[in-house]
Ligand SMILES: [Fe+2]
């Protein structure tokens with residue numbers, strides 16, 4: 749069972765509401781704390797071989813890109829879909845799918861910077877909270893993209 753399966757029966761409006769509350773709100777809640785934690789870990793453990801060098805700037809960039817992307821969905825695309833104007837949404841959907849690919853690449857870079865989110869021996873509490881939080885963020889973002897691509901946007905591509 750994939751994690752999009754429980755939502756296959758939902759209407760477009762229900763699906764949009766689920767995406768907003770389960771994913772958009774959650775990313776916005778989590779990312780500021782993850783950025784703060786990454787700044788602390790980089791500052792305190794800069795000399796450590798496992799230090800995720802460049803993580804805070806990468807996360808800051810990801811948060812900015814995601815905010816711009818989610819705002820486009822919230823202000824333009826989702827209202828179009830909710831109003832039943834899916835036939836006109838092909839262009840915006842293609843742009844969103846392309847940006848999802850960029851988010852996927854950014855997640856790969858996140859894995860590289862953090863050595864696959866592997867904690868070093870004796871990692872401090874901040875480092876542990878950071879990597880646990882990042883694992884949740886990664887899983888959420890992947891599920892978020894999957895829900896949009898495979899459920900909501902595929903209905904638009906299919907003319908529904
Ligand atoms: Fe989204």
Ligand SMILES: [Fe+2]
Pocket residue numbers: 817821844848893896
């Ligand atoms: Fe999206």
